[in-house]
Amino acid sequence: MIDxxxxxLLQRELSTAVPPGDLIFLVNGHRDGANYAASRGATVLNIINLLTAAGVDYRNFRSLLDFGCGCGRILAGWEHLIDGSTKLHGFDINPTLIEFCQKNIPFARTAVSSYFPPLPLADGSVDFAYAGSVWTHLSLPASMQWAGEFARLIATGGIAMVSYHGSYFAPTLAQNSKEGSQQLEERGFYxxxxxxxxxxxxGSNHYATFMTSAFMRQLFAGFEVVRIYPGVSHGPNPFASYQDIAILRRI
Ligand SMILES: C[S@@+](CC[C@H](N)C(=O)[O-])C[C@H]1O[C@@H](n2cnc3c(N)ncnc32)[C@H](O)[C@@H]1O
Known part of the structure; x- marks a missing residue:
């Protein structure tokens, strides 16, 4: 479904500068500025289309949170879609990436956060929180605590969109790590x-976290699953490549 x-609106040029290659590498694993630049609006459109297909209208959101925003790839893409009455928050543990956001993305409120919660936002103050390729790098305690923090921050009826190494990655893991594959099967998490x-x-990209959709459902207690887009059938996409994407509603 296409909005x-x-x-x-996303055909309009974005005013945010493209970060240097070394910053792009930290978040996307490549140094190609043109590819990164094009992915910003494309990712926001991807988010909107996945929401729309799941029956969620992004225009109702008044407070958005980009958790693990990196150097603001996705934040930058919202420029022509939100007005001054919509709050756009971004947090990341990496001060260099946040420094770039603060200098270059004036319409977003960005700050450095810690590896573990909380964020300095009030209970129920967020309508839509998303995390692109963040739960893919978190330890089990951090995964659990951040899911709880999403439950605290997102208002009843609000939406979370989270990507994780799921359906597409399980066979690759099975080929490369027997132990990892076994843990994933037994515990749902590796x-x-x-x-x-x-x-x-x-939180660095040296950590790769895998989980099953059943495990993700348990992690996000306090949410109902609106839809899961499996990476095997919906990848690659600009939001999270071949990762599974869950759309969850706070109950
Ligand atoms: C693969 S990058 C993705 C960045 C961004 N979401 C994007 O799609 O361009 C993962 C990001 O998550 C951040 N991160 C990892 N653990 C975090 C945590 N516990 N809290 C906040 N950010 C975290 C990293 O610093 C990094 O910028």
Whole structure:
């Protein structure tokens, strides 16, 4: 389902500068500025179309939260779709990425956050919170605590959109890690560390988290599942490539 009004608005040029390649690499794993630039509006359109197909109208949102916003790839894409009465929040643990957001995306309120909750936002103050490729890097305690924080922040009837390494990645994991695949099957959750923990930090892309949709449902207690878009049938897409995408409603 295509939102033609949003498609038209997203044809307008974005005023946000494109970050240097090293920042792009931290969030997207490549350094291609043109590809990154094009993905900003395309991702917001992707979000809107997935919401619309699930029966959710993004125009009702007055307070949006981009959790793990990186250097504001998705935040930048909202420029022509929100007016001054809509709050657009972004948080990330990486100060370099947030510094870029603060200098270049004046219509978003961005700040550095900690690896664990809370965020400095009031209970029930968010209508729509999304996280693109963030639960894909969180430990089990962080995954659980952030799901709880989403439940605290999102107003009743509000929406969460979360991506995770799911249906598309399970066969790849089975090929590469017997132990990982077994853990995923038995527990519904598996955290893989590329390299050594001493060479990296919590939340970095060296951590790859996998989960089943059944596990995701348990994690997001307090939400009903509106729709799950499996990566196997809906990837690649600009929001989260081949990851599964869950749309959840706060009950
Ligand atoms: C793969 S990047 C995706 C960035 C952005 N969502 C996008 O799609 O362009 C993952 C981001 O999550 C951030 N992150 C990881 N753990 C976090 C946490 N506990 N709280 C906030 N941000 C976190 C990382 O710093 C990084 O910017």
């Amino acid at each position: 033609t009004q949003a498609t038209k 955290l893989h560390l590329h390299g050594s923990a001493t060479d990296t930090f919590d």
